[in-house]
Amino acid sequence: MTPSIPDFPHALVTRDARGVYTLQIHDAKSLNILASAVTLGLTDAVRWIAAQEDARAVVIRGAGERAFVGGADIHEMAGLDPQGARAFISRLRDLCDAVWRIPVPTIARLQGFCLGAGMELAAACDIRLGSPDAVFGMPEVRVGIPSVIHAVLLPGLIGQGPTNWLLLTGETVDAAQARDWGFLEFVAKEGELDSLVERTASSIAASGPLAVRSQKALLRHWTESTIQDGLDRSVDAFGEAFMTDEPRRYMAPFLTRKQRGVGA
Template identity: 50%
Template sequence: METTESRFVNLGRDGGVATVELIDSGPLNIVGTAATTALTNAFRSINQDSGVRVVVLRAAGEKAFIGGADIKEMVTLDRLSAQAFIRRLAGLCESIRQCPVPVIARIAGWCLGGGLEIAACCDLRIAESGARFGMPEVAVGIPSVIHSALLPALVGASRTTWLLLTGETIDADTAASWALVHEVVAPDALDLRIAALATKLAGFGPQALQQQKRLLAKWPDMTVQAAIEDSIEQFGLAFQTGEPQQHMQAFLSCKGRKAGSGPQAPEE
């Protein structure tokens, strides 16, 4: 496994699976300007690497995925510096959303504020059973902004309103029932589940996987009919890559071998 370490990020690569790990950012993995910039640069690097098939986003330790933005830094801000601060965080979120390959969030412990916005930008979210989620910005005098705008599509308008106005937290099982996370597993099973899922996705045709991610991103902004017509075009384009032929032939060959290994009828 190849690993590159910077001040706030470990960037690893094992075959087609890249891992971005937030480090050295306190026990709750708080993101300030420096950490935000380091994470953004890591994703920009990954986005230029054609060998990456899937990305796992995680943070050091088990106390938190990301506990939010750095209050010690924010307390010093004025209007203009506050806008610059939050714009940098929005840039990180966009670098995750625009990643051409699927991004899996490994969520352990607290996932709060900016951390939940970052998680919402990931394609798949797997949490351990002790994880807790919330948007507590109102409790420190600021609104939840930028990629909080993704939450209504994930959990619905009513639940988003509750999270943002009350600042209260929900547990992992509630998050799963709200479709905020895709799976909840035992803490000691989290890494195995993440590894299995990442390996599975990395084994799919890379062009098909990227094509599917692009379609998923476009559909919410299209009418159903426009989405159908566009997807017909995309279906045809898939066959120009050679991946359907390769994977379908492998499937048929495997099926044929299984059929050939079955019990033989006795000869007369």
């Protein structure tokens, strides 16, 4: 039996019949600002979703259309001492780590501003889809602090040069530039971001659930392993896939089409 969804502060969680979960930031000011209370509520929600066996994919989005996340709470940060600063950024690290470790594909729905901690949160997702009006930036140096935690993922996503430009200038770029750099997989046409997100989630939900989880685990492993180690783990994962009947069930429609003379 599918468990009921708990109430989480600052997070609205929904689930559809396919097992596609949506996590929406809630009650975090108009730009979905990540204050500590918001960060803690979101982290609890992410960890709960990650533990759900029926989960097939997770969409992460901001409330409204003005922003995905406009950044961390500058009002809170302005009053920090060194110890408090370490605790503050560790909470944000825990949130991004929790998203990174979700065992099913994560889709970042990026509308409006995606700045600082918002860009880091999006970087921790598997697939990033943006609206044409989206704005991306890492403005931390403009307020006297370095960009840290999951900014470490940016060189692997967009290259060292673009990362240098973003983090050292504090400037922003539009969705087209973010796509050209490789941060966004696609930019939706005006008014079609939700359709793009749905098409992506539908493709994931139509695939073998165990295979998708295995594939995501491999993708994560490949980022941290040598090529040889990654190849060895891939062979193991392929063999493990046949420990259940999922390959047979999901291959059957293709075999039927072949027998009828229809291409795969």
